[in-house]
Amino acid sequence: MRCRDRRRWAARSVWTAGPPWCTPQAVAGLGPRRPRRAKRGGSDMTTIGLLHPGEMGSMVGAAVRSGGSRVLWAGEGRSAATRKRATDAGLEDAGSLAALVRASEVIVSVCPPAAAAEQAEQVAKLRFAGTYVDGNAVSPATAREIGGIIEKGGATFVDGGIIGPPPVKPGTTRLYLSGKSAERMAALLTAGPLAAIVVPGGPGAASTVKMAYASWTKGSAALLLASCALAAAEGVEESLVREWKISQPELSARAESAAKGNSRKAWRFIGEMEEIAATFAAAGLPDDFHKGAAEIYQRMAIYKEGPAPSFADVLRALTPRRPA
Amino acid sequence: MRCRDRRRWAARSVWTAGPPWCTPQAVAGLGPRRPRRAKRGGSDMTTIGLLHPGEMGSMVGAAVRSGGSRVLWAGEGRSAATRKRATDAGLEDAGSLAALVRASEVIVSVCPPAAAAEQAEQVAKLRFAGTYVDGNAVSPATAREIGGIIEKGGATFVDGGIIGPPPVKPGTTRLYLSGKSAERMAALLTAGPLAAIVVPGGPGAASTVKMAYASWTKGSAALLLASCALAAAEGVEESLVREWKISQPELSARAESAAKGNSRKAWRFIGEMEEIAATFAAAGLPDDFHKGAAEIYQRMAIYKEGPAPSFADVLRALTPRRPA
Numbered sequence: 324m325r326c327r328d329r330r331r332w333a334a335r336s337v338w339t340a341g342p343p344w345c346t347p348q349a350v351a352g353l354g355p356r357r358p359r360r361a362k363r364g365g366s367d368m369t370t371i372g373l374l375h376p377g378e379m380g381s382m383v384g385a386a387v388r389s390g391g392s393r394v395l396w397a398g399e400g401r402s403a404a405t406r407k408r409a410t411d412a413g414l415e416d417a418g419s420l421a422a423l424v425r426a427s428e429v430i431v432s433v434c435p436p437a438a439a440a441e442q443a444e445q446v447a448k449l450r451f452a453g454t455y456v457d458g459n460a461v462s463p464a465t466a467r468e469i470g471g472i473i474e475k476g477g478a479t480f481v482d483g484g485i486i487g488p489p490p491v492k493p494g495t496t497r498l499y500l501s502g503k504s505a506e507r508m509a510a511l512l513t514a515g516p517l518a519a520i521v522v523p524g525g526p527g528a529a530s531t532v533k534m535a536y537a538s539w540t541k542g543s544a545a546l547l548l549a550s551c552a553l554a555a556a557e558g559v560e561e562s563l564v565r566e567w568k569i570s571q572p573e574l575s576a577r578a579e580s581a582a583k584g585n586s587r588k589a590w591r592f593i594g595e596m597e598e599i600a601a602t603f604a605a606a607g608l609p610d611d612f613h614k615g616a617a618e619i620y621q622r623m624a625i626y627k628e629g630p631a632p633s634f635a636d637v638l639r640a641l642t643p644r645r646p647a
Numbered sequence: 648m649r650c651r652d653r654r655r656w657a658a659r660s661v662w663t664a665g666p667p668w669c670t671p672q673a674v675a676g677l678g679p680r681r682p683r684r685a686k687r688g689g690s691d692m693t694t695i696g697l698l699h700p701g702e703m704g705s706m707v708g709a710a711v712r713s714g715g716s717r718v719l720w721a722g723e724g725r726s727a728a729t730r731k732r733a734t735d736a737g738l739e740d741a742g743s744l745a746a747l748v749r750a751s752e753v754i755v756s757v758c759p760p761a762a763a764a765e766q767a768e769q770v771a772k773l774r775f776a777g778t779y780v781d782g783n784a785v786s787p788a789t790a791r792e793i794g795g796i797i798e799k800g801g802a803t804f805v806d807g808g809i810i811g812p813p814p815v816k817p818g819t820t821r822l823y824l825s826g827k828s829a830e831r832m833a834a835l836l837t838a839g840p841l842a843a844i845v846v847p848g849g850p851g852a853a854s855t856v857k858m859a860y861a862s863w864t865k866g867s868a869a870l871l872l873a874s875c876a877l878a879a880a881e882g883v884e885e886s887l888v889r890e891w892k893i894s895q896p897e898l899s900a901r902a903e904s905a906a907k908g909n910s911r912k913a914w915r916f917i918g919e920m921e922e923i924a925a926t927f928a929a930a931g932l933p934d935d936f937h938k939g940a941a942e943i944y945q946r947m948a949i950y951k952e953g954p955a956p957s958f959a960d961v962l963r964a965l966t967p968r969r970p971a
Contacts, residue, residue, distance in 0.1 A: 337888050524881075528881070528883055536874075536887060536890060540895075546870065553926065556931070556932075558848055562844070566810055566823075608877055609938070611935040612935065619933065
């Protein structure tokens with residue numbers, strides 16, 4: 324590499340040499356100021372409807388509630404497991420979706436990506452006129468489609484995407500928000516262990532951050548499991564693992580952790596991988612990576628219920644249809 | 648996770664808890680004993696033909712030569728750059744391919760994957776009757792096809808795959824070998840900074856180790872660059888990088904290094920990604936990941952010559968055809 328090239332590489336770039344304020348510490352303080360904590364039951368308390376209290380949604384609800392908001396959910400027709408999560412999180416059951424829509428100033432949608440648009444349709448049909456935050460892992464195109472549905476119904480739309488595990492410990496989880504009312508929603512939803520961060524660029528921008536982030540985390544986990552499944556199916560796993568011990572010492576543990584951490588959740592990742600594939604295609608990038616990842620998670624979807632599989636079980640499940 | 652499941656995960660597995668001898672130190676000593684170093688010019692010196700002295704091939708040739716073998720190359724019709732590499736590596740020019748075939752007891756093929764079968768055809772046509780080691784990044788099916796070509800011509804076939812950079816420093820590079828004469832070839836080719844290691848399982852097994860290994864290293868590098876290209880094309884790279892600084896602190900540097908390290912070599916990775924895709928399909932795994940990776944490296948192939956591109960240049964090259 325010539326000197327001139329070396330200088331080009333060394334040039335400051337957003338990727339490796341962000342401005343001084345771009346540090347984890349600075350970023351943690353980047354969110355808008357937390358709103359004054361309202362006295363519970365006081366007139367300045369915001370009522371937020373949460374759809375729905377799944378593993379992520381219930382903890383988002385609990386976090387927002389800890390910031391002083393009243394958080395409702397709609398228990399009608401929901402499972403006992405969902406009811407337990409909602410109750411444990413201190414959420415109030417509004418009963419029907421219609422009752423939740425009537426009582427809420429803000430609705431936050433946290434559901435599997437494939438259900439996100441249908442969820443918005445239902446809310447729009449009930450003439451919700453507050454602010455609707457879609458926090459789901461959908462493509463920017465799907466997010467904008469949801470925005471159209473919501474605004475046609477008379478509400479304000481804010482695009483969102485959640486990065487990190489269900490917010491229990493501080494510093495783990497961020498809700499990215501974009502669109503006209505993103506600042507206002509970030510002030511309301513930054514609460515307890517949840518940090519809400521505004522992304523410039525209007526509706527779709529927050530979803531793009533989520534898509535780009537998960538394209539690596541969930542896409543690379545699927546790829547790594549596929550590499551292991553190949554070695555196992557062809558009987559060369561001992562040689563591969565010995566080579567990894569020398570040159571990629573973290574990979575064996577990372578692969579086992581990808582299987583262990585994702586096998587029960589794989590069923591929900593299928594739709595997310597499809598949204599990422601669509602996002603890549605719309606940006607002119609190959610959508611193949613995440614079509615492959617969707618197929619890997621599809622094969623792992625059998626582990627939604629029942630005992631956790633061993634690593635070898637997962638690898639076998641990934642190569643069930645070996646051609647002769 | 649229940650107790651029984653925890654026990655299953657904790658069970659010893661080849662992936663995380665190999666036998667005690669399965670450590671880098673032990674593995675480094677796993678290769679067969681180095682053959683007695685022949686006196687240069689002595690009658691027990693093996694003559695090895697190397698096809699061809701590219702960046703990898705020339706260093707493999709130099710390593711093998713340092714073990715006491717005589718190493719030939721075929722200079723006829725080759726470029727000045729190849730001649731310089733061969734000369735610097737101390738290889739002897741046999742002149743034509745026919746002369747190299749006549750003079751060599753062993754031929755080692757190190758060339759781009761797309762050229763591997765054609766290379767074997769040429770050697771077989773010249774009635775080579777020694778041992779032919781195919782060290783190329785090809786699928787096990789292609790390796791076995793090459794084996795068929797070679798054995799029909801009257802020679803013995805050994806399947807191979809190289810993992811690591813061109814062998815200059817000890818401990819960086821391993822030549823995996825499989826097939827009937829793999830032990831004998833490992834003894835001959837373990838030399839200087841190159842370690843040759845036998846993979847059980849016959850022809851195709853060594854190539855499978857290489858395919859599984861590169862499926863992660865080169866596949867994940869392509870995926871990471873695609874994730875960055877998405878963020879850059881959609882204008883959310885600052886938000887992504889800030890999130891990475893918090894939760895994936897190594898990724899920005901890893902992405903820049905994937906662009907920097909691979910941009911000049913991307914043209915050679917296209918064929919390798921296609922071989923990996925074929926290997927996955929034959930094992931019943933999705934071939935999409937590496938079709939996507941082939942497309943990424945195809946778009947980077949413009950950097951084969953000329954000055955090294957900046958990271959931003961590479962990302963722009965990956966999204967040239969954004970749909971309107």
